Amino acid sequence: MTGQTTYADWIAVDWGTTHLRAWAMVGGQPKAEATSADGMGTLDRDGFEPALLRLIEPWLGGTKIRVVACGMVGARQGWVEAPYVSVPAQPSQLGPVPAPCQDPRLDVLVVPGLSQSEPADVMRGEETQIAGFLAQMPDFDGVLCLPGTHAKWARISAEEVVSFQTCMTGEMFQLLADQSVLRHSVSGKDMDAEAFAEAVDDTISKPERLAQRLFSLRAQNVLHGLGAAQARGRLSGYLIGAELAATKPYWLGQDVAIAGSPALAAAYEAALKQQGVVPRVFDAGPLTRAGLARVYAALTENA
Known part of the structure; x- marks a missing residue:
C-alpha cells in the first residue's frame, strides 16, 4: 500500500x-x-x-x-x-x-x-466476476467457467445468470496434494502435460473409478517410481476430468468461455479441447474490478 x-x-x-x-x-x-x-x-x-x-x-x-x-x-x-x-x-x-x-x-x-x-x-464474489465478464461480452449466450478453489459453471443468457453449478475441484486438489498420503508422491510444482491429458480422458470415460485412481498414484510411485511431475499431472487430470464428467450438460454443445488465472485457465482449456470444445479464454484478474465498476455505474444511473 x-x-x-x-x-x-x-x-x-x-x-x-x-x-x-x-x-x-x-x-x-x-x-x-x-x-x-x-x-x-x-x-x-x-x-x-x-x-x-x-x-x-x-x-x-x-x-x-x-x-x-x-x-x-x-x-x-x-x-x-x-x-x-x-x-x-x-x-x-x-x-x-x-x-x-x-x-x-x-x-x-x-x-x-x-x-x-x-x-x-x-x-x-463470482457474481461480480461475471458482471465484469459481461461488461466485455454483453451479447454472450453460453456457459462461463470460473475455475478456482470452488469452480463455477454459469449458464448465461440475455446478461442473466440462468443457472450454475459448483465443483470443489481446486480445494480437493490442494487437500490431496498437501495433506493426504499423496503429498509424498506429488511434491513440487511441475506437472506433466501428457499425464494430465491421459488422466482427463480416463476419468471422463470411467468417473466411478476416481477414488481408486487417486490411490494408484501412491502405489505407482512406491512400486514403479512414478515421478512427481507425472503424478501431479495425473492428480490434476483425474480431478478436472471428474469435474467435466459432472458438468457435461453445461459444456456439451455450448459456447464456452473460461475466465481464470492463466495457468489454471490453460489446464481447463486443454481438457475441454480434448472433448472437442474450443473455449474462449479470459484472464480473470481484471474482472472483479470491472464488475464492481459495472455495479457502481448501475447505482449511479438509478440514483
Whole structure:
C-alpha cells in the first residue's frame, strides 16, 4: 500500500476470506491499488471498518465517499450479511446492501451473492466476476467457467445468470496434494502435460473409478517410481476430468468461455479441447474490478 494521497470518486473492494484488495477509482478506471491480509477469516464484525480504513485512509478526503464491496464481506460472518439473490438474475443489478459505518466519510455497499434452489448452490464474489465478464461480452449466450478453489459453471443468457453449478475441484486438489498420503508422491510444482491429458480422458470415460485412481498414484510411485511431475499431472487430470464428467450438460454443445488465472485457465482449456470444445479464454484478474465498476455505474444511473 502506498501512503501517498490519491484522488478517488469511489472505491472498489474485493474482500475475500484471506485477503482484502481495494482500488481508488475515477469513473471506471483504477488510479491506485492496495492490498492487505485482513481477510474475512481474520476479523470479527467490529474489525471490518478499521481494517478498511487502514487500507484506504490515503484516499479519503473530508467528504463521504462510496465504497462498493463484494466477496465474503457479505457473508453471515462478514461485515453485514448481504442475502443471496435467486437465479435467474442480472449480476450488475443485484441491489447492494449498506454496511453500518462509524466513520462519516464512508458509504459502504456490499454486493449480494447468487443462489439456486434446485440443485442447491450458492456463489459469493463470482457474481461480480461475471458482471465484469459481461461488461466485455454483453451479447454472450453460453456457459462461463470460473475455475478456482470452488469452480463455477454459469449458464448465461440475455446478461442473466440462468443457472450454475459448483465443483470443489481446486480445494480437493490442494487437500490431496498437501495433506493426504499423496503429498509424498506429488511434491513440487511441475506437472506433466501428457499425464494430465491421459488422466482427463480416463476419468471422463470411467468417473466411478476416481477414488481408486487417486490411490494408484501412491502405489505407482512406491512400486514403479512414478515421478512427481507425472503424478501431479495425473492428480490434476483425474480431478478436472471428474469435474467435466459432472458438468457435461453445461459444456456439451455450448459456447464456452473460461475466465481464470492463466495457468489454471490453460489446464481447463486443454481438457475441454480434448472433448472437442474450443473455449474462449479470459484472464480473470481484471474482472472483479470491472464488475464492481459495472455495479457502481448501475447505482449511479438509478440514483
